[in-house]
Amino acid sequence: MFTIGEFSRITGLSIKALRLYHDRELLVPAQTDPASGYRIYSDADVERAKVIRTLRDLEFGLDDIQAMLTDYDDDASLVSFLEARQQEITLRRTHLKHISRELTHIIQQEKEIAMTLQSNEFDVETKTLNTELIASIRFQGKYSDVGPYFGRIARNFGRYLCGKPLCLYHDGEFKAEDADIEVGFPIRQGQSKDGVTVSELPGGKAVTLIHKGPYDTLSASYQKIFAYTQQNKLQTLIPSREVYLKGPGMILKGNPQNYLTEIQVLVKE
Amino acid sequence: MFTIGEFSRITGLSIKALRLYHDRELLVPAQTDPASGYRIYSDADVERAKVIRTLRDLEFGLDDIQAMLTDYDDDASLVSFLEARQQEITLRRTHLKHISRELTHIIQQEKEIAMTLQSNEFDVETKTLNTELIASIRFQGKYSDVGPYFGRIARNFGRYLCGKPLCLYHDGEFKAEDADIEVGFPIRQGQSKDGVTVSELPGGKAVTLIHKGPYDTLSASYQKIFAYTQQNKLQTLIPSREVYLKGPGMILKGNPQNYLTEIQVLVKE
DNA sequence: CTTGACCCTCCCCTTGGGGCAGCGTTTATC
DNA sequence: GATAAACGCTGCCCCAAGGGGAGGGTCAAG
Numbered sequence: 001m002f003t004i005g006e007f008s009r010i011t012g013l014s015i016k017a018l019r020l021y022h023d024r025e026l027l028v029p030a031q032t033d034p035a036s037g038y039r040i041y042s043d044a045d046v047e048r049a050k051v052i053r054t055l056r057d058l059e060f061g062l063d064d065i066q067a068m069l070t071d072y073d074d075d076a077s078l079v080s081f082l083e084a085r086q087q088e089i090t091l092r093r094t095h096l097k098h099i100s101r102e103l104t105h106i107i108q109q110e111k112e113i114a115m116t117l118q119s120n121e122f123d124v125e126t127k128t129l130n131t132e133l134i135a136s137i138r139f140q141g142k143y144s145d146v147g148p149y150f151g152r153i154a155r156n157f158g159r160y161l162c163g164k165p166l167c168l169y170h171d172g173e174f175k176a177e178d179a180d181i182e183v184g185f186p187i188r189q190g191q192s193k194d195g196v197t198v199s200e201l202p203g204g205k206a207v208t209l210i211h212k213g214p215y216d217t218l219s220a221s222y223q224k225i226f227a228y229t230q231q232n233k234l235q236t237l238i239p240s241r242e243v244y245l246k247g248p249g250m251i252l253k254g255n256p257q258n259y260l261t262e263i264q265v266l267v268k269e
Numbered sequence: 270m271f272t273i274g275e276f277s278r279i280t281g282l283s284i285k286a287l288r289l290y291h292d293r294e295l296l297v298p299a300q301t302d303p304a305s306g307y308r309i310y311s312d313a314d315v316e317r318a319k320v321i322r323t324l325r326d327l328e329f330g331l332d333d334i335q336a337m338l339t340d341y342d343d344d345a346s347l348v349s350f351l352e353a354r355q356q357e358i359t360l361r362r363t364h365l366k367h368i369s370r371e372l373t374h375i376i377q378q379e380k381e382i383a384m385t386l387q388s389n390e391f392d393v394e395t396k397t398l399n400t401e402l403i404a405s406i407r408f409q410g411k412y413s414d415v416g417p418y419f420g421r422i423a424r425n426f427g428r429y430l431c432g433k434p435l436c437l438y439h440d441g442e443f444k445a446e447d448a449d450i451e452v453g454f455p456i457r458q459g460q461s462k463d464g465v466t467v468s469e470l471p472g473g474k475a476v477t478l479i480h481k482g483p484y485d486t487l488s489a490s491y492q493k494i495f496a497y498t499q500q501n502k503l504q505t506l507i508p509s510r511e512v513y514l515k516g517p518g519m520i521l522k523g524n525p526q527n528y529l530t531e532i533q534v535l536v537k538e
Numbered sequence: 539c540t541t542g543a544c545c546c547t548c549c550c551c552t553t554g555g556g557g558c559a560g561c562g563t564t565t566a567t568c
Numbered sequence: 569g570a571t572a573a574a575c576g577c578t579g580c581c582c583c584a585a586g587g588g589g590a591g592g593g594t595c596a597a598g
Binding site: 047051054055057058059068069072073074075076078079082083085086089090092093096097099100102103104106107109110111113114249250251252253254255258 | 316320323324326327328337338341342343344345347348351352354355358359361362365366368369371372373375376378379380382383518519520521522523524527
Binding site for chain 3: 302306
């Protein structure tokens with residue numbers, strides 16, 4: 001016969017838990033001293049407590065445990081309970097897996113951006129771009145209309161995205177109203193569908209500059225780029241490209257002063 | 270401007286949740302009609318609500334979300350939060366994985382037993398046993414001492430177990446007190462360690478009988494077996510074996526009347 | 539007799555809302 | 569203008585499985 005403290009140490013169940021189980025009639029001590037109210041547990045109670053602990057470790061609810069202990073005396077009859085629990089846990093696990101993947105994705109994105117921020121001095125550079133596979137939508141409209149198009153591509157190709165969103169400007173001049181804009185994402189693979197075109201974006205020699213700040217100050221960076229191309233007698237090609245290295249985040253909108261946009265202009269070699 | 274009901278439909282957050290977030294000052298509506306107390310939400314509130322929803326979908330707590338929205342305006346600064354959450358989720362996932370494995374194990378065991386129960390008529394049979402790799406402990410003592418030895422083997426070889434527990438009786442006669450008993454489990458692989466010996470249990474022609482009932486009635490089944498061997502002029506070998514197909518379950522003790530024990534006695538061929 | 543360890547009951551707290559009662563407001567319809 | 573349906577408000581209790589603590593009784597040793 002054990003006091004509740006001893007019993008707690010034996011079974012690994014907290015005193016609070018034991019009192020709760022007594023209340024719920026899940027584990028009623030063999031005796032209760034009527035005078036003092038002290039609970040006195042027996043060896044048989046130890047057995048039952050161990051069973052309860054096992055089931056709690058499997059994260060069954062107290063009500064389930066109650067039912068299992070009341071109605072059954074054999075593991076075989078518990079199989080349906082176990083299978084139900086198994087299924088719940090599987091569901092929960094896949095859900096957590098999704099969350100985990102999502103988090104990993106966001107974290108990785110942010111880390112890449114942090115590296116770009118550190119390593120770059122935001123000067124005009126000349127580099128060779130690789131040909132990329134992109135999923136894109138081309139439309140006529142205003143720049144501010146791009147949001148939903150990005151959303152549509154992301155929904156259709158979410159699993160295959162492998163880079164930052166970008167815009168191609170097919171006009172040779174600036175147009176506020178009726179611009180010929182193509183929005184897209186680099187993807188690993190995929191087929192055109194639902195109005196989204198999968199195509200190869202050709203690479204080549206390009207003059208690039210990373211612009212830091214809100215989108216409405218991009219023109220200053222364009223000026224730098226074109227100053228550079230003229231100075232170096234480079235002939236620019238259209239479409240020009242903007243790669244949105246860091247814009248509004250996955251969660252927060254962020255400070256536009258910290259947005260990073262790489263402007264890429266292909267030039268004749 | 271939206272009423273709480275409209276806002277709820279827009280954001281996918283329940284009215285109850287919205288009122289709670291207001292209480293907690295996590296999402297305070299743009300205005301509150303002083304006369305009626307009606308909450309009136311703005312477009313800016315929609316943005317904030319979406320952020321909150323995203324974070325809730327990642328199963329952040331309201332307090333965490335509060336902190337994230339109060340102190341930061343950029344995803345980059347959330348990375349430490351995200352990583353902490355990531356780690357919690359990983360922990361939780363591995364825990365659930367353990368539970369899931371445990372459940373699968375129990376369920377599978379019980380299903381095997383259920384099949385044995387259906388397909389067998391509990392008659393004396395002659396069959397050929399395969400050689401098995403077992404992890405075992407041999408000791409001198411009483412039958413009732415076996416429990417802890419099984420526990421020790423299971424702890425050391427838990428991952429490699431691939432069959433039912435068994436006992437080998439090395440005495441040629443019945444001994445109550447100082448029997449020479451070897452307890453073991455079939456395993457897939459492993460090395461001797463911590464007093465547990467890994468060895469090959471030789472197979473061969475055997476006379477077997479599945480005994481149904483508590484262990485103290487095993488003698489009746491032994492009697493049947495030896496009656497059979499004598500009748501068929503078979504010479505029995507020691508050690509004899511008991512394989513505990515169904516004993517006390519992983520969770521419940523079960524009804525001893527339903528215990529199943531296969532007695533195996535090798536015979537000379 | 540005291541002291542410290544142990545035990546009791548009772549109440550509040552946790553998370554993220556759900557449900558309901560009781561009452562007020564808005565809006566459309568008659 | 570009246571009325572009813574739909575919508576909104578606050579306030580209270582509820583969930584699971586205990587944890588924390590207050591206030592008070594009990595037990596064993598010194």
